Amino acid sequence: RRRGPRPGGASGGSGVAEMESHACADSSVDHCLDGKQGLPGLLAGPSRFMDRLTQVFGRRFTYYMALVYFGLKGVAFANLTSAMLPYFQSMQVSGTTFQLASVVARIPWSMKGFVGVLSDIFPLGRYHKRGYLIPASVVGAVAFGTLAALPASSLGPAQVWPIAVLFCGGNILIATFDLLCEGKYSELMRQEGAGSEVLSLVWTCMQSGALVSALATGLLIDTWGPRPLLAICVPLAFLACWRTCQGDLPEVPARSRATLRAKLRSEPGLFMLAALMAGGGLLVAICVTFLGMLARAVVAIGVSGALIFVSFRTMPRTLARSNLYMFLASVSYLDTTGPLAYFYTGTDQCIVDGPHFSYSYYLAVSNVVGAVGSIAGAVIFQYMQSWSFRSTFCVTSAIQVFASVFDLMIIYRVNIQWGISDAATYLFGDAACQSMAAMMATMPMAMLTARLCPRGAEATVFAILAGFQNFGSSVGSILGVMLSEALDVTASANGPCDFDRLGTLIILAHCVGPVVVLPLAYFLVPGARMDDESAFEDAPPPPSFRSPPASPPASPASSRASGDSPLFKQRVSIGEYCLMEDDPDSNRFKKQCSF
Numbered sequence: 001r002r003r004g005p006r007p008g009g010a011s012g013g014s015g016v017a018e019m020e021s022h023a024c025a026d027s028s029v030d031h032c033l034d035g036k037q038g039l040p041g042l043l044a045g046p047s048r049f050m051d052r053l054t055q056v057f058g059r060r061f062t063y064y065m066a067l068v069y070f071g072l073k074g075v076a077f078a079n080l081t082s083a084m085l086p087y088f089q090s091m092q093v094s095g096t097t098f099q100l101a102s103v104v105a106r107i108p109w110s111m112k113g114f115v116g117v118l119s120d121i122f123p124l125g126r127y128h129k130r131g132y133l134i135p136a137s138v139v140g141a142v143a144f145g146t147l148a149a150l151p152a153s154s155l156g157p158a159q160v161w162p163i164a165v166l167f168c169g170g171n172i173l174i175a176t177f178d179l180l181c182e183g184k185y186s187e188l189m190r191q192e193g194a195g196s197e198v199l200s201l202v203w204t205c206m207q208s209g210a211l212v213s214a215l216a217t218g219l220l221i222d223t224w225g226p227r228p229l230l231a232i233c234v235p236l237a238f239l240a241c242w243r244t245c246q247g248d249l250p251e252v253p254a255r256s257r258a259t260l261r262a263k264l265r266s267e268p269g270l271f272m273l274a275a276l277m278a279g280g281g282l283l284v285a286i287c288v289t290f291l292g293m294l295a296r297a298v299v300a301i302g303v304s305g306a307l308i309f310v311s312f313r314t315m316p317r318t319l320a321r322s323n324l325y326m327f328l329a330s331v332s333y334l335d336t337t338g339p340l341a342y343f344y345t346g347t348d349q350c351i352v353d354g355p356h357f358s359y360s361y362y363l364a365v366s367n368v369v370g371a372v373g374s375i376a377g378a379v380i381f382q383y384m385q386s387w388s389f390r391s392t393f394c395v396t397s398a399i400q401v402f403a404s405v406f407d408l409m410i411i412y413r414v415n416i417q418w419g420i421s422d423a424a425t426y427l428f429g430d431a432a433c434q435s436m437a438a439m440m441a442t443m444p445m446a447m448l449t450a451r452l453c454p455r456g457a458e459a460t461v462f463a464i465l466a467g468f469q470n471f472g473s474s475v476g477s478i479l480g481v482m483l484s485e486a487l488d489v490t491a492s493a494n495g496p497c498d499f500d501r502l503g504t505l506i507i508l509a510h511c512v513g514p515v516v517v518l519p520l521a522y523f524l525v526p527g528a529r530m531d532d533e534s535a536f537e538d539a540p541p542p543p544s545f546r547s548p549p550a551s552p553p554a555s556p557a558s559s560r561a562s563g564d565s566p567l568f569k570q571r572v573s574i575g576e577y578c579l580m581e582d583d584p585d586s587n588r589f590k591k592q593c594s595f
Helices: 013-027 030-035 039-042 046-057 059-090 093-104 112-121 130-149 157-190 195-224 228-246 257-266 268-289 293-312 317-332 336-347 357-381 389-411 421-453 458-486 502-524 565-572
Strands: 578-582 589-594
Touching: 030 565, 046 112, 059 093, 059 130, 059 157, 059 195, 059 228, 059 336, 059 357, 059 589, 093 157, 093 268, 093 336, 112 130, 112 157, 112 268, 112 458, 130 228, 157 228, 157 268, 195 228, 195 357, 268 458, 293 317, 293 458, 317 389, 317 421, 317 458, 317 502, 336 357, 336 389, 336 458, 336 502, 357 421, 357 578, 389 421, 389 502, 458 502
Parallel strands: none
Antiparallel strands: 578 589
């Protein structure tokens, strides 16, 4: 629950950072990151806030966004995540197999970039997004309904991979709606300038949905098991399908095939990178299912190397180097969700002197505290705006390492010797600190990506970079399983379990790994301060894989060439592609354009 990646964002998980990064890319960065807009504005005047949204986006699309981010990204995603552990434990699946099944279930989050590009250039039917949303909602409804109908206790370890595919179907629904709705409101934000209001709506809906899910989990999970949580998601999937069919997501009919082919030719490298990432994610999922430990690790590392190579060939050097560091940071914090979850929730048959947390406590109460920790991390980050990116990454990595101390205290029973209960140590230490550390690690990644991202291709590049980090977390999960097996850390719901080296596993996975990667920040991450806008020159916003129109007449792109210039017309027709490139002689940046 806690150690796995948080899919969907620039770092795989944090919705706040993901939304902030998109809002910053699609409107002015100052407007998003100055800390003066967003949630405070919502609290100051909810009625005025909603009136502003409905005036800009219309009532139907505003409520549609609330449905997607409260119902799907909030309630359904939290229910799906909470249901996985008890579902697989009821099937008597081992801790490491549960962790690998989670990798398969999360594959759709690594494919967001490809789905976004595909929907833009290959519409299914008359519309770009609707043709993908409706099938995704049907797949999700069938997956949730099947999982809710199957009695997990009657299944065994032999059925683990079909069940993992069903959980993957639920993630297909949520990831597709998240991506394509995000692309639409990002497009409208550029036209209407309502960045902070949208950010507040999406953030509030997601957090409210997660809290409702935590309440349902606390009331249902110990008595009725995970199936009711999954059953709740079925009507949400059908409701999303119905409202999509009714046209609540505003779209114009798809352009001609020739125009769509021109969009594909505007930046074929990005399309190739997104397709390679999707194919690599599927290949890793297949290898996780059918191959052994060493073969899985070799394939995951090989696919990672290929993705990194192609990213350096298709993206400017500064963006590619920064993306490489964020990818390595995701990989180096090795996922140990399986062994840790079984240690905390194992019965007496698994571990005699253990925490023995109930599902309601481990999945519900700690989620609420974790949400508070995430908010605290976001607030603390606002006071770090004058720091350099490198210093921020160093501090956030140090906080992540420090947060692992609470796991070690419980594993080695130090807290009991000090007279502190497992519940208090976990709740006010590990649950809160890990969430705060994860948020503080995610936000500088989101801000750096927003600074370096191309104008006019924000949604595409953000989805690709988010897919990179989600894929990195999947690689970290595979390597974490490999390390667990090498240390003979084994676990099952009712035994046998061997946690003798669990402390060593945590030290290597959560302390040594991030510290080893940390020095690379000084070679791969720009040395500019986060609030130093002069280090980033303005880039023009012409389209690439995007439907919005080209640069307005007052933009730098049009100031260099008149509207009647053949060169200008050629740039607009194929899509000038401008990003910020590192200047090796200073800590500043210059534009790098291709057309």
